[in-house]
Amino acid sequence: MSEQLTTFSFNNKNHETALQILKRYPEARKQSAVMPLLDLAQRQNDNWLSRDVVEYVANYLEMPFIRVWEVVTFYSMYYTKYNGKYLVQVCGTTPCWLRGSDQVAKACKEMISPEQNTLSKDGLFSWMQVECLGACVNAPLVQINDDYYEDLTYDTTVNILQSLIDGKKIEVGSQSGRKSSKAVS
Numbered sequence: 001m002s003e004q005l006t007t008f009s010f011n012n013k014n015h016e017t018a019l020q021i022l023k024r025y026p027e028a029r030k031q032s033a034v035m036p037l038l039d040l041a042q043r044q045n046d047n048w049l050s051r052d053v054v055e056y057v058a059n060y061l062e063m064p065f066i067r068v069w070e071v072v073t074f075y076s077m078y079y080t081k082y083n084g085k086y087l088v089q090v091c092g093t094t095p096c097w098l099r100g101s102d103q104v105a106k107a108c109k110e111m112i113s114p115e116q117n118t119l120s121k122d123g124l125f126s127w128m129q130v131e132c133l134g135a136c137v138n139a140p141l142v143q144i145n146d147d148y149y150e151d152l153t154y155d156t157t158v159n160i161l162q163s164l165i166d167g168k169k170i171e172v173g174s175q176s177g178r179k180s181s182k183a184v185s
């Protein structure tokens with residue numbers, strides 16, 4: 001690792017994890033670890049990548065900053081601004097749209113912010129519309145941080161957001177009562 005110029009650094013646990021990730025690649029190809037290390041850094045940094053954090057990863061892998069920044073700005077799973085404790089990604093692609101994703105987005109507009117990519121007043125959430133999340137069989141759905149909530153309606157979306165506000169536990173997956181993606185009887 002070259003001289004560190006940033007304020008961010010991996011905590012002890014993540015430093016160990018980063019070393020394990022680096023072992024997957026030959027020393028001369030350690031830059032191949034850029035994506036998992038960005039993910040690790042993002043998770044440590046409240047789910048976003050400030051310039052400091054990207055500089056840290058670039059230094060860690062001895063890469064030019066711009067090459068790491070290109071990766072960060074190309075892939076949709078890296079965030080260059082703080083999105084609150086919960087980032088709600090609403091799928092708006094055709095299967096979800098046909099099954100009512102407009103109602104899911106309506107709940108987000110009312111409970112989070114009328115505009116996408118805007119922090120809620122309490123700073124807890126932001127939401128954005130995204131393309132297919134790959135779980136169309138349980139459309140419509142949202143991804144909140146790492147979890148999927150499926151078979152949504154306006155009411156179940158409101159319930160999920162309110163439960164997060166209240167700190168209540170919510171089951172991930174289908175919210176309609178069906179098991180996994182079994183056919184609705």
Ligand code: FES
Pocket residue numbers: 091092093094095096097131132133134135136137139140141
């Ligand atoms: S269209 Fe929404 S998950 Fe595929």
